[in-house]
Amino acid sequence: MRILVAMITACAALAASASNATAVTVPAWLFPMNAPPPAVTPLFDRVKPLHVPRSRVTFTEAQLNDLFSAPDWFPQTHSAMPDVVARGRAPDVYACGFCHTPGGQGRPENASLAGLPAAYIIQQVADFKSGARRGAWPASYRPSDRMIQVAAHATSEEVAAAAAYFSQQHLQSHVRVLERARVPRARVVGSVYAAIPGGGEEPLGERLLEFAPDPVRHEHRDDSMRYVAYVPPGSIGRGKAIARSGAGGLTVACVACHGQDLQGMALFPRLAGRSPTYLLRQLFAFRTGARAGPAGQPMRAVVESLSIGDMIAVAAYAASLEP
Ligand code: HEC
C-alpha cells in the first residue's frame, strides 16, 4: 500500500514536470575505453603466479583473462557460487562472477548485483534479451555487448540460480566519492580511469570520473579494492536535495520509490553505495530510451527534467551512502 501511494503521488508530480524535457547527448567521458591489447603477451608473464593484498590465493594472467572462470580472491566473503556464476557455460554464457565479481560487488564498468531482489535481476536479464534494455553508449561498448550476449544464451534455470545467489549476498561500498575542482590527468586501464604517474592535474569541469587507485589490482580483478570517484564541488549536497525532496519541484523525490536513504524498497532497486559510474549510465539510458523495459517506465519521466549536473549530483549522493 505504501508503495502504491508513493507511485501515485510520484506519477502525479511527473505529469506536471514532464514538459521541461531537453535533448541530451551521452558524454564520451562516461565510457572510458581501452586501446586494443597488444597481439601476444609473452608466455613467461602469462604463467607467473599473481597476488593481491590480503589474499592467499594466486592466479596466472591466463586464468585472470578466462571469461569462464570467476577469479575468487576472497572465497570467505560470499556463499558457494552456483555453476553459472563461477564458470558459466561455453561458448556464450560467460561466468556472471567474472564480470560482476564472485560476491556480486560489481565493478565500475558493469553493475553490482549483491542484495538486489531476485525477481528484479530476472527481469533485467529478460530486458537485455528482448532488446528493451541496452547500454547507454549508442555505439559498441564491450562490457554491455557481452552482457547482452550472456542474456541471449543463458537458460531460465541458469538466470534463476544466479538471481537467487546474488540476491543473498551483502553489498559493500567499493567507492569513495570526493568533491574536487581539479583531478589527476588520467589514462584508461581496464575500462576505468587511472592517474598518469607524474602527469599533473586538470580541471574536472562537469564530469564524474571513477578512478582505480591501484590500476594493477583493478586489472587483477581484486574485488576488495575501493575506487575513487571525483565529482564537482557541491554535488553531494545537491544530489541529497534531489533524492530527498525532488529539489523544489524539479523532479520526484527518489526516496519515494527507492526507499529511505535509497536502500531499495520491494522491487525498486537499491541505489545507495553503488558505483556512481553505473548509476549515471543508467540515468542516461532511461533518458535516451536505451533502457525502456516495462518496469522502468516511471524512470523515464523522473530523469526528463534533470540536467547533466543534476544527474551527476544524484549519482554522487547515492554512491556516497553506505549500503
Ligand atoms: C562480460 C561481462 C558480464 C558478464 C559475464 C555478465 N554480466 Fe551482467 N552486466 C554486465 C554489464 C556491463 C552490465 C551493465 C550493462 C549496462 O547497463 O550497460 C550488466 C548488468 C547486469 C544486470 C543489471 C543490474 C541492475 O542493477 O539493473 C543484471 C541483473 C546482470 N547483469 C546479471 C547477470 C547475470 C545473471 C549474469 C550471468 C548469467 C551476468 N550478468 C553476466 C556485464 C556482464
Ligand code: HEC
Ligand atoms: C515512481 C517511482 C520511481 C521514482 C520516483 C524514482 N525511481 Fe528510479 N527506478 C524506479 C524503477 C521501477 C526502477 C527499475 C526500472 C527497471 O526495472 O528497469 C528504477 C531504477 C533506477 C535506476 C537503475 C538502478 C539499477 O540497478 O540499474 C537508477 C539509477 C534510478 N532508478 C535512479 C533514480 C533517481 C536518481 C531518482 C530520483 C531523481 C529515481 N530513480 C526516482 C522507480 C522510480
